[in-house]
Amino acid sequence: MGAKGRKPRLAVWKFASCDGCQLTLLDCEDELLAIAGAVDIAYFPEATRGKIEGHYDISLVEGSITTSHDAARIHEVRRRSTTLVTIGACATTGGIQALRNFADVKEYTSVVYARPDYISTLADSTPIADHVAVDFELRGCPISKYQLMETISAFLAGRRPVTPPHSVCMECKIKGNVCVMVAHGTPCLGPVTHAGCHAVCPSYNRGCYGCYGPMETPNPTSLTHRMKALGMGQKEVQRVYRTFNADAPVFRKESERHDP
Amino acid sequence: MSLWMTRLSQPPGKRHTMVEKVTVTVDALQALLDQLKGRGYRVIGPTVRDQTIVYDEIDSLAELPRGWTDEQEGGHYRLVRREDDALFGFAVGPHSWKKFLHAPIVELWKVVRNGEDVSIVAESPPDQRFAFIGVRACELHAIAIQDRVLLGGQYPDSHYRARREGAFFVAINCGEAGGTCFCQSMNTGPAVESGYDISLTEIVTESGRSFVTEAGSEAGLQVLAALPRRPAMDEEIAQAKAVISRTAAAMGRQMRSDDLRELLERNLDHPRWDDVAKRCLTCGNCTMVCPTCFCTSVEDSSDLAGETASRSRRWDSCFTMDFSYIHGGSVRASARSRYRQWMTHKLAFWVDQFGTSGCVGCGRCITWCPVGIDITEEVRAIRDSGSTEG
Numbered sequence: 001m002g003a004k005g006r007k008p009r010l011a012v013w014k015f016a017s018c019d020g021c022q023l024t025l026l027d028c029e030d031e032l033l034a035i036a037g038a039v040d041i042a043y044f045p046e047a048t049r050g051k052i053e054g055h056y057d058i059s060l061v062e063g064s065i066t067t068s069h070d071a072a073r074i075h076e077v078r079r080r081s082t083t084l085v086t087i088g089a090c091a092t093t094g095g096i097q098a099l100r101n102f103a104d105v106k107e108y109t110s111v112v113y114a115r116p117d118y119i120s121t122l123a124d125s126t127p128i129a130d131h132v133a134v135d136f137e138l139r140g141c142p143i144s145k146y147q148l149m150e151t152i153s154a155f156l157a158g159r160r161p162v163t164p165p166h167s168v169c170m171e172c173k174i175k176g177n178v179c180v181m182v183a184h185g186t187p188c189l190g191p192v193t194h195a196g197c198h199a200v201c202p203s204y205n206r207g208c209y210g211c212y213g214p215m216e217t218p219n220p221t222s223l224t225h226r227m228k229a230l231g232m233g234q235k236e237v238q239r240v241y242r243t244f245n246a247d248a249p250v251f252r253k254e255s256e257r258h259d260p
Numbered sequence: 261m262s263l264w265m266t267r268l269s270q271p272p273g274k275r276h277t278m279v280e281k282v283t284v285t286v287d288a289l290q291a292l293l294d295q296l297k298g299r300g301y302r303v304i305g306p307t308v309r310d311q312t313i314v315y316d317e318i319d320s321l322a323e324l325p326r327g328w329t330d331e332q333e334g335g336h337y338r339l340v341r342r343e344d345d346a347l348f349g350f351a352v353g354p355h356s357w358k359k360f361l362h363a364p365i366v367e368l369w370k371v372v373r374n375g376e377d378v379s380i381v382a383e384s385p386p387d388q389r390f391a392f393i394g395v396r397a398c399e400l401h402a403i404a405i406q407d408r409v410l411l412g413g414q415y416p417d418s419h420y421r422a423r424r425e426g427a428f429f430v431a432i433n434c435g436e437a438g439g440t441c442f443c444q445s446m447n448t449g450p451a452v453e454s455g456y457d458i459s460l461t462e463i464v465t466e467s468g469r470s471f472v473t474e475a476g477s478e479a480g481l482q483v484l485a486a487l488p489r490r491p492a493m494d495e496e497i498a499q500a501k502a503v504i505s506r507t508a509a510a511m512g513r514q515m516r517s518d519d520l521r522e523l524l525e526r527n528l529d530h531p532r533w534d535d536v537a538k539r540c541l542t543c544g545n546c547t548m549v550c551p552t553c554f555c556t557s558v559e560d561s562s563d564l565a566g567e568t569a570s571r572s573r574r575w576d577s578c579f580t581m582d583f584s585y586i587h588g589g590s591v592r593a594s595a596r597s598r599y600r601q602w603m604t605h606k607l608a609f610w611v612d613q614f615g616t617s618g619c620v621g622c623g624r625c626i627t628w629c630p631v632g633i634d635i636t637e638e639v640r641a642i643r644d645s646g647s648t649e650g
Contacts, residue, residue, distance in 0.1 A: 162560070170544045218541075
C-alpha cells in the first residue's frame with residue numbers, strides 16, 4: 001500500500017461530528033499496537049499533536065460538511081489521499097445534524113445565538129460523497145471497531161472489506177436472537193437497516209434504531225405499515241426515521257410521508 | 261448411529277419392524293436426560309428465553325417449558341400460560357435444529373505465514389455429539405431434506421456430517437398444532453414416523469403426565485432399556501393415537517400441495533409477485549428461520565500484520581443482493597424476483613433438484629416474517645386467479 005520501504009500512512013480527519021467514530025479507533029485498545037505496527041498514524045488530532053504534511057495512503061474521514069470552509073477543506077483532504085474512507089453516519093449520510101435540512105437554519109441561529117450574525121454555516125449538512133469521490137463508506141453511529149479493523153486490514157491486503165449491506169435481521173438470526181418485533185411487539189428498524197453492529201439493540205431486547213442507515217434494498221413503507229399496526233402514531237414514525245441517518249434518501253422520503 | 265445413511269436408504273413412513281411401546285413417567289424423562297449426558301451427549305432441548313421457546317442446552321426437566329404454549333399468527337408470536345402442566349404443549353419456535361447441525365457460522369480453515377512459507381490449518385470438527393430433545397415430525401423431515409442436500413451429492417459437506425453423525429433424536433408427537441402449522445398439508449406430520457432414536461407421545465394417566473414411548477434405532481433401544489418403564493396399556497396407546505388425530509385436525513394453516521410444481525411453473529408472471537414484493541422487506545428472516553434453507557456465503561478475513569488469514573462460512577439468503585452477485589450486478593435485483601426465487605425453489609424446483617418439496621409446513625416463515633407474509637396465502641392467491649394452462 002505505501003511506497004517502498006515505509007509503512008502506509010494513515011490520517012484521520014474530522015468534519016462536523018461528535019468525535020465518536022474517531023474514538024472507535026482509540027477504542028481498539030488491544031489491537032491498537034497492531035494498528036500502529038501496520039500503519040504510520042501520521043495525522044490524528046484526537047490522539048496526537050504530531051502532524052505530517054504530504055500525502056496519505058488511507059484517510060479516514062469523520063463528519064459531514066456544514067460550513068463553506070469545510071466544503072473547501074474536504075477537497076484538500078481528497079487531493080492528499082490515495083484511498084478515502086468515510087467513517088460513520090455523519091460522513092456517510094449527513095448525520096443527526098442533517099435535521100437542519102428539514103428546517104430553516106437561519107431561524108435556528110436567530111433563536112439559539114445572542115449574535116446570529118457571528119454564525120457562518122451552510123443551509124444543509126451533507127455527506128462527504130456529495131463533495132468528493134469516496135472509495136469506501138463505513139456505516140454506523142458510531143462505527144463498529146470490528147468493521148474498522150476489517151476495513152483497514154482489507155485495504156492493507158488489497159482485498160474488499162467484508163461489511164455486508166443486508167438487514168440487521170440477518171445478524172439477529174445468526175446470533176440466535178429472538179425477533180423483538182414478532183415476539184414482543186416492539187417496533188424495530190432492523191429489517192430496513194444496514195448490518196454491522198452485530199444487532200446490538202435487539203440483543204438487549206430493544207428495537208433497532210437504524211444507526212447504520214438504510215440496508216441495500218430497504219422497504220420502509222411496508223415496515224411502517226406494520227409498526228403502525230403495533231401502535232405507532234404518525235409523529236413517532238417520523239421520529240424513528242429522523243435520527244442519525246435522517247437525510248439518507250430512503251429514510252428521508254419515509255419520514256416526509258409522515259408529516260403530522 | 262449414522263442416521264443419515266439409514267435416512268437416505270429408508271424414506272419416512274417405511275418401517276419394517278413392530279416396536280414395543282412402553283410407558284414412562286415424567287421422572288423417567290429426567291433419567292433419559294441423565295442417561296444421554298452420561299453417554300457423552302450435549303443435550304439440547306426446548307426452554308423459555310426472551311418470552312419464546314428456543315432450543316438450547318438443558319440439564320434438567322425443570323428447564324423445559326412446562327405449562328407454556330405459544331400463540332402464533334403471521335408476524336406474531338406470544339408465549340402464553342397453559343391451563344395444564346403439559347411438558348410439550350407448544351409448537352415450533354424461532355429456532356430450528358439447523359442452528360446446531362448446519363451452524364450459522366463455521367470456521368473452515370486458516371493460513372499462517374512462517375517467514376517465506378505458509379501453513380494451512382484446518383479447523384477441527386466439534387468433538388461432541390448432540391442429543392436433541394423434543395424434535396417434531398416436521399423437523400425430522402427437515403433434517404432428512406438437509407441430509408439429502410448436504411450429504412446426498414457427490415461432494416458431501418464434512419462440517420454438516422461431523423455434527424449430524426452420531427446425533428441422538430428424541431422425537432415428540434405434537435400434542436398442539438400451532439397457529440401457522442401446516443405439516444398435515446405437506447405430509448410431514450404431525451406423527452413422527454422415522455428418523456428418531458426414541459419417540460414420545462405425551463398423555464395424561466392416573467399418575468399424571470406420562471409418555472408412550474418407542475425406540476426407533478438400536479441406540480434408542482439401549483437408552484430406553486436403562487430407563488424405568490412398563491409396557492404401554494392398550495388404552496394408553498389409543499390415547500396417544502388420539503393426541504395425533506386431534507393435532508392433525510387443528511392445523512392453523514392449510515395448503516394444497518399435490519400440484520405446486522405445475523401451478524407455480526405456469527404462473528411465473530402472475531401479478532401476485534408484484535403484490536408480495538410491495539410487502540416483502542427482503543430482510544431474509546424467512547430463509548434464516550426455515551429449517552431446510554441451507555445457503556451460505558464464504559468470507560475471508562486477514563489480520564493487520566498480514567500474518568494470518570482465515571476463511572469461514574455463514575448463513576446467507578437468496579434475499580440478499582450479494583448472494584446472486586456476479587459480474588455486472590445482482591442477478592435478482594428486484595424484491596419480486598427474489599421472493600419468487602425463494603418460493604418457487606422451496607415449493608416447486610426443489611423437487612427437480614432433490615426429489616422432494618423443500619417445505620415441511622412448520623410455519624416458521626409465516627410467524628417470523630416481520631410483516632406476516634404467509635406462504636400459504638400467497639399460493640392460494642395464485643391458485644385462485646392464476647393461469648390454469650401451461
